[in-house]
Amino acid sequence: MTAATVVKEIWRYPVKSMAGERLERSEVGERGLWGDRGWAVRNDDTGEIHNAKRFPVLMQCSARYRTPPGEDQIPDVDITLPDGEALGTDSARLRTRLSELMGRPVSLRRLEPATNRKYYRRDQPGAALIGRLAASRTLRRLIQRVVEGQLRVEFGREPDEPMPDLGNMTSDVFEFYTPPGTYFDVLPIHVLSTSAMQTMRMIDPGASWDVRRFRPNVLIETATDQGHVERNWVGHTVQIGGFAIRGEMPTIRCAMTMHAQNELPRDPLVLRAIVRDADQCLGLYASVVVTGTVSVGDPVTLGRRSSLAHNAFEKQA
Secondary structure, eight states: OOTTOEEEEEEEOSBTTSBOEEESEEEEETTEETTTTOEEEEETTTOOBOOTTTOGGGGGOEEEESSOOBTTBOOOEEEEOTTSOEEETTOHHHHHHHHHHHTSOEEEEEOOOTTOHHHHBOSSTTHHHHHHHTTSHHHHHHHHHHTHHHHHHHTTOOTTSOOOOGGGSOTHHHHBSSOTTOOOSSOSEEEEEHHHHHHHHHHOTTSOOOGGGTOOSEEEEOSSSSSOGGGGGBTEEEEETTEEEEEEEEEEOOGGGGSOBTTBOOOHHHHHHHHHHSTTEEEEEEEEEEOEEEETTOBEEEEEEOOOOOTTTTTOO
């Protein structure tokens, strides 16, 4: 990296799978940007924590915090629905409108503590046993084959396209809807580079390569205008302004990248190109190793490769 590698954009998503807020500055804790995914839509009957992989209409909603969140403080949010109606999390009407929108009884729920594992656990019989079995990478791959039909829908893969290998995921992914204590799919920080975006635009200029489709926390403007440079950060410490991450794994892309959002039409070409030409991945999942702050324009510096595994990964077989 060079000094020309800087933070271009910062994004926080108050509600899981809804459009988020573009920020100039944010505090960053061990669980990522303060307030990121502080709320989620949860099924009142089954306890399922819903996302836009199965319910794309969530991406046509947007959410903003009324007051700044703290590291352990999740304020109320105001949500704008696809028809333009704006409702707060303290509105009795919100539950009714979200349930109508999704065709099932749902509520918007704040994060629960990580100790409340039952809240996050999947509703399927034997979820806890599956989680224990999934401690083995071999068994994770076997479990993936068993539920491949459902996964193919969530990842938006065509019948002739390969499925991603989930063998490197943590066992939590198989036992819980989201890792306990968070509403993230996998890890608390998602980084994307402008060079990776430009590479995909060159490969398929007819697709809609808008950064909002990929929901990064930090968009990094790189010194080069080509290549998936963030893939080289796996295993490395990266200093981003006043905080530091450890690159854990490339971000496997799912059906969400092609769904419609406000001002963005549905575009399957985006996902087709990523699967075909980018080994199914775009961006980088990371853990936080040094808490701090981040601002637009902050320098980004690649550090040494770390031999220490992040807690979420060190129990894998």
